[in-house]
Amino acid sequence: MRKELTLHADSIEQAIAMACEQLQKGQEELKWDVIRDVKKSLFGKIKEQAEVTFYYEEQDVVEQPEVAETVTTTSVDEDTTKHKIEIATTYLKDVLSAMGLNDVHMDIDREEDNVKIVLEGDNMGVAIGRRGETLDALQYLVSLVANREEGDYVRFIIDSGNFREKREETLRHLAAKIAKTTLKTGRNSTLEPMNPYERRIIHSVVSEIEGVYSKSIGEEPNRKVVVISEHPRKSNRNGKGGNYHKKPRERRNYDDKDYVIPKDVSNQPSTYDFEKEFLKKSSDTKLYSKIEFDD
Structure with missing residues (x-):
């Protein structure tokens, strides 16, 4: 199909x-x-x-006449999966022992090609690590080692103290909160680096909220999710009052008042010609004038 x-x-x-x-x-x-x-x-x-x-x-599902052949194939696949589970648990015990965790019980839950291994014991915080980073590393290594064997791919999930479920719930609350904040402010929000499984949780929650969307940026292992507003808020870049770049008028301080220089007044210093003004002859000016005395 x-x-x-x-x-x-x-x-x-x-x-x-x-x-x-x-x-x-x-x-x-x-x-x-x-x-x-x-x-x-x-x-x-x-x-x-x-x-x-x-x-x-x-x-497709095999028809009834081929039941005998299907049983044989299933039996072979089941043996292969069991063998991969044995390899995974043996490898995991060796790694945990090297980490100082010797008394760890493994509860194995199998559902078709998905195998969940739940770790129980003392000091499991060491196996979980900061925000599940150690748990993710163990899960990756176990899947890599076990699936070297021939046969269908088996997906291993390693958990401890119900951490996966709690982490998923935390991420869903975080995604909803970040999306609402982005929707309100109109500004993009970038989350911390996450693994592909956690990023899918964020994308799933954000996709259900109108007005925002999300995308992944960067390269592994520092790949992040960015929540983006569909209606970003524009910032004002015109300066103070929008007149920041306007050239001010030329002013001079005159008796503590703003005095605007008239355009018809020259800025060049003037000269004073004494002889021209007072020693020139004029028809309206007499050399001597009448002097009168009081009696």
């Missing part, structure tokens, strides 16, 4: 990697169509993520 999966990512290569991780299939097992390529701004910032639809084949 042919099925499809549509993903959004910052590049086509990233979308392919996400599809392989989510479907637990190799790249050669997938076919895809690029619905929309990445759109970038003039300065290289991503304006719109790429949209890629992946197609893959899933085996």
Whole structure:
């Protein structure tokens, strides 16, 4: 049966990697169509993520006449899965022992190709680590070692003290809070680096809130989620009152008052010609005038 999966990512290569991780299939097992390529701004910032639809084949349920063959195949697959579980638990015990955790009980819960290993014991905080980082590292290493064996891929989930469920609940509350803050302020919010599973939780919650959307940026292991407002708030860059760049009029301080210099007055210093003004001859001016005395 042919099925499809549509993903959004910052590049086509990233979308392919996400599809392989989510479907637990190799790249050669997938076919895809690029619905929309990445759109970038003039300065290289991503304006719109790429949209890629992946197609893959899933085996149909075997009809009744082939029951005997199906049982045989299932038996082989089950033996392979059991063998991978043994490899995983043995490796995990050795690593925990090297960490100083010797008395650790492992509760194994299997559901088809998903195997959950729950660790119980003293001082489990060492196995969990800061925000589950050690737990994630153990889970990655166990999956890597166990799936070296031939057979279908088995997904291992390692948990302790119900940490996974509590972490998921915390992330859902965080995503809702950040999305509402972004919606209110109109400013983007960048979260701390997270693994792919935790980023999917954030994307899932944000996608349910109108007015905001999210995307992942950066490279592993420092890849982050950014929550973006669909209606960003514009900032005022015009300075004080919008007249910051206006050239002021030329003024002079005159008797503690602002005195505007008239345009018709020259700024050059004037000269005073004494002889020209007082020694020139004039018809209206006499050399001597009449002198009168009082009696």
